[in-house]
């Protein structure tokens with residue numbers, strides 16, 4: 001399947017792909033470049049200090065992992 005990038009750099013993710021990946025409106029996605037390809041994947045919360053995805057606690061809308069939380073105390 002091919003889509004064109006518009007003047008503002010936007011591309012619509014085809015509906016069947018959005019459904020398959022459960023990409024609801026306002027879902028965050030991340031972009032990664034691999035060679036000449038762009039990988040778009042669902043973004044998951046990460047620690048604002050170290051980037052870890054494990055043992056997160058939300059504090060005032062930000063996520064902090066257990067290791068970083070221990071160092072802050």
Ligand SMILES: [Zn+2]
Pocket residue numbers: 047048049050051052064065066067068069
């Ligand atoms: Zn951390």
